[in-house]
Amino acid sequence: MNLEKVIFGFFIILAFTLNFGFFVGEIDAIHQHDSFELFAAIVVNLIATVLKVGDRTQLGAVHLSTSLVADLQLLVAACVWGYASFGSPDGMTPKLMATIVSLAGGAMMANIVSVVLLIGETLTQRR
Numbered sequence: 489m490n491l492e493k494v495i496f497g498f499f500i501i502l503a504f505t506l507n508f509g510f511f512v513g514e515i516d517a518i519h520q521h522d523s524f525e526l527f528a529a530i531v532v533n534l535i536a537t538v539l540k541v542g543d544r545t546q547l548g549a550v551h552l553s554t555s556l557v558a559d560l561q562l563l564v565a566a567c568v569w570g571y572a573s574f575g576s577p578d579g580m581t582p583k584l585m586a587t588i589v590s591l592a593g594g595a596m597m598a599n600i601v602s603v604v605l606l607i608g609e610t611l612t613q614r615r
Contacts, residue, residue: 516582523560565591
């Protein structure tokens, strides 16, 4: 068993599951989406991105692309959350939460593509 591949797969799957955990719930229900879960999703996605940087194959480039998309959308979601918490005169509103969750949903789609690529790559490898 290759420890590097285990760690790589672990972070890809963890990034997806944390993102999914944040995304689940009514889109505009503020109490159903936790800022710490969004933060954890961002950190794990960034770690997964760093792990994908060294791969020089075409599949590695697609893996990196999906990770960069997820990172961008999650970071924008965090910026919107920061604006809602510190810059908005109304604070966090259902409309702003819907925007945050929508951005996290886009990141989740990128993570799904990454997981599907990982599964496909794993199935095509021979011992």
